[in-house]
Amino acid sequence: MTDSADARHAARHGNAEARAAVARLPETSPELLTFLAADPAAEVRQAVAGHAATPPAVARLLAADSDAAVRRELAKRIAALVPSFSTDPRGRKARLSAGTLALLVEDTATEVRAAIAAAVGEMPDAPRELILRLARDTAMLVAEPVIRHSPLLTEADLLGLVAEPPVPATRRAVALRAGLGETVTDAIAETADVPAVAALLANPSAAIREATLDRLVTGSEKRPIWQAALVRRHQLPARAARALGAIVTDHLLGVLAARSDLPADLTAALRKRVDARLAAKEPAEDAEAVLFAAARAGDRDLLLSKLAEAAGVTEARVEAALALRSGRAIAGLCHSAGWSAPLAAEVQVVLGGLSPPEVVHPTLEGSWALGEAELQWQAELLEGLPA
Structure with missing residues (x-):
């Protein structure tokens, strides 16, 4: 591989943009890439890190580069070479590349380790x-990309992650993995980890024993986020649906009654219960009308207590959610409370102190602008906040 005179000149005398352009050229030689690896400009070293012809020994030096973007680019390239490590495990190139990857996987920058996970997951x-x-x-x-997608993780590995999670969110990642067997789903259910179990219930490919599902239905009485996942769960047994019908809030009872896979007599009973609840409400006592009035009056205390009560959480958790100053997070909390999208927009302003551009507004028809999965996910995230 021979470098052109122009490339050599640009590498030595050009500005940073020109030097980076040389480092990106497919035909640039390993010798010139070695020279450019010591360039003072991070953008040039980043281009060298991503080049296929960069010598393994040079890559090893770049693994200690002061710029995380350089190390991230190197991590992407080296991780993509992983399958080739086994073809010549004793070869110098494979050994050096494997050693470089071992350094990068311990990098203090999350973005560097994430680049490896995305490549090998x-x-x-x-x-x-x-x-x-x-x-x-x-x-x-x-x-998460590795936990959810790696074919190399065994059932024993997953059980270990559930039993001793490095961080609480680890269990939720396991719960979202496709094709979970009953042994793992039982283990997740036993933890009673609220966001993990909610994710498990929302995972259509997770095999959950009927007895386990019954226990989770019982446990959902004080966990509205579980109820929201249960009423939408694929292949919900009739016994679980009956039990849910006795405890869920009005908007979730409507979702349950609208399912097409339940026995006809159960569906009829659920719809009758929905009608009865609607008939029991006097227009003058419409809960949302009271809440809208409180929002217009700026009655923060009333809105806060009602939101905590309806969502089944403490006022401290609502305050912690509001402190995030996230319209999506507040919308998710309001959705889990069974409140409408227009009311959620008012809550974001009055309780969250958000400006109009920050608010998640309803659609022109008054429905949620966010999808059901997004709203549920936002509510799940709040489970990790202080109670």
């Missing part, structure tokens, strides 16, 4: 030790 031939290390990372940006 679904590889069937990645080193098992690497996968286990990434799965136990405390940053979910790193761990």
